[in-house]
Amino acid sequence: xxQVKQNSPSLSVQEGRISILNxxxxxxxxxxxxxxxxxPAEGPTFLISISSIKDKNEDGxxxxxxxxxxxHLSLHIVPSQPxxxxxxxxxxxxxxxxxxxxxxxxxxxxxx
Amino acid sequence: xxxxxxxxxxxxxxxxxxxxxxxxxxxxxxxxYWYQQSLDQGLQFLIQYYNGEExxxxxxxxxxxxxQFPDLHSExxxxxxxxxxxxxxxxxxxxxxHNEKLFFGSGTQLSVL
Numbered sequence: 001x002x003q004v005k006q007n008s009p010s011l012s013v014q015e016g017r018i019s020i021l022n023x024x025x026x027x028x029x030x031x032x033x034x035x036x037x038x039x040p041a042e043g044p045t046f047l048i049s050i051s052s053i054k055d056k057n058e059d060g061x062x063x064x065x066x067x068x069x070x071x072h073l074s075l076h077i078v079p080s081q082p083x084x085x086x087x088x089x090x091x092x093x094x095x096x097x098x099x100x101x102x103x104x105x106x107x108x109x110x111x112x
Numbered sequence: 113x114x115x116x117x118x119x120x121x122x123x124x125x126x127x128x129x130x131x132x133x134x135x136x137x138x139x140x141x142x143x144x145y146w147y148q149q150s151l152d153q154g155l156q157f158l159i160q161y162y163n164g165e166e167x168x169x170x171x172x173x174x175x176x177x178x179x180q181f182p183d184l185h186s187e188x189x190x191x192x193x194x195x196x197x198x199x200x201x202x203x204x205x206x207x208x209x210h211n212e213k214l215f216f217g218s219g220t221q222l223s224v225l
Contacts, residue, residue, distance in 0.1 A: 006154075031211070032211040032212075034213060036216075041218070042218055043114060043116070043202055043204075043216030043217050043218045043219055044155070044202070044214075044216045045114070045216070046213040046214070046215070049213060051211075089154065089155065093210060093211050094210075094211070095210060095211055096210065099157055099160065099168045099170060100145065100157065100214060101157060102147070102154050102155035102156075102157070103154055104153060104154035105154055105155075
């Protein structure tokens with residue numbers, strides 16, 4: 001049972017434009033959400049997170065939006081840069097649950 | 113550098129064999145997680161330990177086992193290996209073990225031939 005879903009395996013964006021990566025979850029108990037970035041031959045690295053008490057969190061060029069009623073979150077990257085080309089994983093956890101569940105990832109290509 | 117060390121980086125073995133993957137968490141982190149990433153798949157949660165105790169279990173096969181030692185390093189043991197066990201195995205660590213960011217090692221690439 002895939003509790004965290006990233007339905008787009010890949011996304012291609014022009015440099016300077018906005019990249020929007022989407023993630024859906026099914027478990028309403030999740031109350032903490034994270035995005036990770038992964039380059040080839042490296043482990044995932046933390047990018048940004050959001051608690052369920054918020055609907056938006058911003059860090060530089062990266063903004064995460066959370067829509068709890070739709071069980072949906074998105075990561076916006078503005079402006080996109082070629083160095084942003086990587087696989088992006090959405091993840092979710094819940095207080096007391098101790099597991100952090102990851103989606104399948106979306107491969108982002110930013111074209112110069 | 114995340115501070116999480118995984119050894120070995122690569123492991124090639126045959127079906128039916130047993131291997132041990134090792135992970136040293138970031139200094140100060142009490143919780144260790146193991147994830148499996150098969151070809152073009154997401155990160156599948158296997159198991160989590162906190163301060164030596166098993167905290168949560170995911171889709172970990174009975175042929176797989178793990179432990180966290182008093183010095184907080186962890187080992188993942190994979191036995192009776194099958195071709196389908198070929199994957200990238202990641203270890204991650206965090207301070208407390210819930211609702212916080214994880215720091216990942218660079219992974220162990222296991223190839224079962």
